[in-house]
Each structure stands twice: as structure tokens, then as C-alpha cells.
Amino acid sequence: GENVEQHPSTLSVQEGDSAVIKCTYSDSASNYFPWYKQELGKGPQLIIDIRSNVGEKKDQRIAVTLNKTAKHFSLHITETQPEDSAVYFCAASRGAAGNKLTFGGGTRVLVKP
Amino acid sequence: NAGVTQTPKFQVLKTGQSMTLQCAQDMNHEYMSWYRQDPGMGLRLIHYSVGAGITDQGEVPNGYNVSRSTTEDFPLRLLSAAPSQTSVYFCASSYTGATDTQYFGPGTRLTVL
Numbered sequence: 001g002e003n004v005e006q007h008p009s010t011l012s013v014q015e016g017d018s019a020v021i022k023c024t025y026s027d028s029a030s031n032y033f034p035w036y037k038q039e040l041g042k043g044p045q046l047i048i049d050i051r052s053n054v055g056e057k058k059d060q061r062i063a064v065t066l067n068k069t070a071k072h073f074s075l076h077i078t079e080t081q082p083e084d085s086a087v088y089f090c091a092a093s094r095g096a097a098g099n100k101l102t103f104g105g106g107t108r109v110l111v112k113p
Numbered sequence: 114n115a116g117v118t119q120t121p122k123f124q125v126l127k128t129g130q131s132m133t134l135q136c137a138q139d140m141n142h143e144y145m146s147w148y149r150q151d152p153g154m155g156l157r158l159i160h161y162s163v164g165a166g167i168t169d170q171g172e173v174p175n176g177y178n179v180s181r182s183t184t185e186d187f188p189l190r191l192l193s194a195a196p197s198q199t200s201v202y203f204c205a206s207s208y209t210g211a212t213d214t215q216y217f218g219p220g221t222r223l224t225v226l
Contacts, residue, residue, distance in 0.1 A: 001172065004155075006155070009153065031212075032211070032212040034214075034215075036215075041219075042219060042220075043117075043203050043205075043217030043218055043219055043220055044156070044203070044215075044217050045217070046214045046215065049214075051212075089155055089156065093211040093212050095210065095211065095212045096210065096212075098211070099144075099161070099163060099169075099210045099211045100158055100161065100171060100172075100211055101146075101158065101211040101215065102158070102172070103148075103155040103156040103157070104155050105153055105154055105155040106153075106155050
């Protein structure tokens with residue numbers, strides 16, 4: 001089955017700096033790559049996703065890039081703010097061919113004011 | 114809309130006891146799933162369902178049963194609780210499958226003594 005590795009496991013940044021989280025996946029048939037943010041005591045919430053026919057996607061201060069050849073995708077957060085402090089998860093799915101979502105181990109991001 | 118609701122919020126069991134974690138959604142979503150979240154291991158899929166009457170196994174199904182008699186409800190049963198099942202359990206739902214936005218419930222924190 002699919003295996004998703006996520007790095008780093010913790011990330012501390014100064015407010016205003018950028019944060020980058022990287023994920024690799026093992027199944028070349030995977031075609032959907034979402035990112036979820038989990039705040040303390042809550043369930044994860046989707047912040048951005050990308051499909052395999054797109055190399056990059058942006059939404060305000062967050063962006064995701066995908067390299068299908070290397071089986072690698074990344075989350076970029078620019079101009080970090082204290083409210084960006086949370087745990088972030090990447091995930092991968094091969095869609096109807098498997099209909100399962102496999103998550104990475106998570107990255108705890110701390111934005112220091 | 115209440116979204117995805119889970120009960121109970123907290124539960125303590127003794128080894129060997131059985132219990133049911135409840136999950137309900139009011140968004141008319143076809144796809145529902147259960148995950149467990151353990152420190153450093155991200156979210157691991159236990160079971161999922163693509164519609165009423167249809168369920169399938171995820172990565173870590175052993176020791177858990179599910180059924181889907183209605184579109185709204187997807188209970189998770191622990192048959193004989195073990196300390197290894199101590200975890201936070203999340204239920205999620207989406208319109209059609211793993212490549213749609215997953216809406217997570219608030220979670221159930223389960224401790225097995």
C-alpha cells in the first residue's frame with residue numbers, strides 16, 4: 001500500500017519567516033495530495049490540495065508544489081503568523097482505484113512572536 | 114448543519130471490555146471513515162465506507178468492526194479492548210470519496226487500562 005513520509009516532525013520559525021514542510025510518497029498511482037491543519041483539541045481541517053495534473057497551487061500565504069517524477073510534494077507558508085502554529089499533515093490517495101487516504105506522520109509548527 | 118459529531122468525547126475502558134464509538138454526519142455524505150491518531154504516527158485509517166451497506170478495511174482494522182446501515186451513521190465497535198487501542202479516534206466524511214475534502218469530527222480520546 002501507500003506510504004507517506006513527512007519531514008520535519010517539528011518546525012520552529014520566527015513570525016514573518018517562511019515555513020516549508022516536505023512529503024514523499026511511494027505509490028506512483030497516487031493522484032491527489034491534500035494538506036490538513038490540526039489545531040489543539042480539534043479535528044484536522046483541509047487547507048489546500050493539489051492533483052497530479054498540476055505542479056503548483058497557491059492560496060494567499062500558502063502554496064503546495066508537486067513533483068510526480070520524484071514522488072515528492074511540499075507545503076510552503078509565507079509571512080508566518082502566530083495563528084499558523086498547529087500540526088500539519090500531508091496525505092496521498094490514488095482515488096477511485098483505492099479510495100483510501102494515507103497520511104504522513106505530521107509536523108508540529110511553532111511560530112514565535 | 115452540525116457537521117460531523119462524535120460521542121463520547123472521552124472514555125476509559127478496562128482490558129477486555131467492549132464499546133461503540135458513535136459518528137454521525139448531517140451533510141448527506143456518501144463516504145465515511147475512521148482514523149486513529151497516535152503520537153508521531155499521523156492518522157491511520159481503520160475502516161471506511163463508500164455508502165450505506167458498504168464497508169472496507171483500512172490500514173489497521175484488527176480489533177475493530179464497523180457497519181453502515183444509514184447514510185448518516187458510521188459506528189466503530191471495539192470488540193475486546195486492549196491497551197494498544199489507547200488512542201484518539203477521528204471520524205471523517207466527504208461527498209464521494211478519498212479525493213474529496215474530508216470533514217473531521219472533534220475526536221474521541223480513548224484510554225484502555
